[in-house]
Amino acid sequence: MVQSGRGGFVRALFRRGSARLVPAALNLVVQRTSDAVVVVAPDGRFLHLNPAGYRLVRQLVPDAPAELIGRSAPEVLGPRLPEEPLASGEYDLTIGGRDRTLGLRVTRLLDRKRRPAGLVFVIRDVTSLTEASARLVEQESTFHRLRTELEHQAIHDPLTGLHNRRYLVERLADEVKRAQQGSNLSIIMLDIDNFKGVNESHGHAAGDDLLAAVARGLIDTVRSRDVLARYGGVEFVVVLPGAASRQACARAEQLRRRCAAVGVETADGPIARTVSAGVATFPGAGRTPSALLSSADQALHVAKSTGRDRVSLAEHTYVGGL
Structure with a gap:
């Protein structure tokens, strides 16, 4: 059974086998990472959010409830969620027009009987990387244009x-x-x-x-x-x-x-x-x-x-x- 709460979910993932040696350390990493980690149940309820996950939700929805565990993610996030359900994989999501780009990695969770237990979302704000990439493309285009102009000027009157x-x-x-x-x-x-x-x-x-x-x-x-x-x-x-x-x-x-x-x-x-x-x-x-x-x-x-x-x-x- 998947446990809820800020730390309980991660601890539950590592109770078997050799993972018993590292749950505390891994839980610490998840809690301190700058990437938002959000776990959602099959019915859409929040099961776990690390501190970065809470910050991200409140940045997207300033008036979001103080406690999110057990709340419906679709109800809290509303139109900010993708229209189509996301399968396991990696995605880039644009939030608020072109104001913000999020890199999203989705992993499907299964319980001990291999039944769907939810989804893990690891989210990183890649707006600056996207903007830098766009600037690089623009700079390369400008460089190519200038080089073409200079080559033309070098051999033309x-x-x-x-x-x-x-x-x-x-x-x-x-x-x-x-x-x-x-x-x-x-x-x-x-x-x-x-x-x-x-x-x-x-x-x-x-x-x-x-x-x-x-x-x-x-x-x-x-x-x-x-x-x-x-x-x-x-x-x-x-x-x-x-x-x-x-x-x-x-x-x-x-x-x-x-x-x-x-x-x-x-x-x-x-x-x-x-x-x-x-x-x-x-x-x-x-x-x-x-x-x-x-x-x-x-x-x-x-x-x-x-x-x-x-x-x-x-x-x-x-x-x-x-």
Whole structure:
């Protein structure tokens, strides 16, 4: 028979066999543990509560009766109990909306004839652990977001949204390695003509708007496999995997025409600028990334010095209509 009272139940559990040696010590542990230990009879009456169990019930039900033994747990706790009966196992219960989370371990009791004698509930307030876990998840999410943003910022230009010089150099090195295995490779270097006059006449904000607009025009024109980057200032570089010199010149001319059609509105009216382009092709214009970039820059200089708004290919200059 299961005994009632604050200490009687625990003592009754340990009257047989070797447990006779430790009932007092075990009873002391149960009474002093910070976990609430509550024993409920099959009919729902409280049979035993340790001090932490009493404290928990009074925290949940401030006006609970002073003596709980023999009282109906459903009547005392009311809607705070789970709607469905709990079988043996471990559960997390949320009390008062999301204000408090309890970790609950349920163990079924049997009498000497293996008949149901009640349930033992060991309850721990895990609100702080749950909150800490939620904070950890939030912090991990924030860290992941910040890391993604930093990785993006490390290889992108903030004004135009294009890849930056660092990314370009890394990708160009990869494409040169592929070209060394027999693939075609060309690059185009573009520069906005007479851009300084935009800043001087219309202000730097208008200059930034025009620069971003030209970048959008380039984005709309390049292939998905091409690598487009802001190289610096008002210079852009397009890496064209698989393109021989003739194809690259045709692509450069397409980009030149597209950029010439780009304009932005200012307080003084619409403004637009042309671009010049230099083309370099592997391996004739260079066998390394730096050599290709240098050749493209020299070709760009030729285009600039011979009238602007044109495409130049290593020693050869093409004026429109390619």
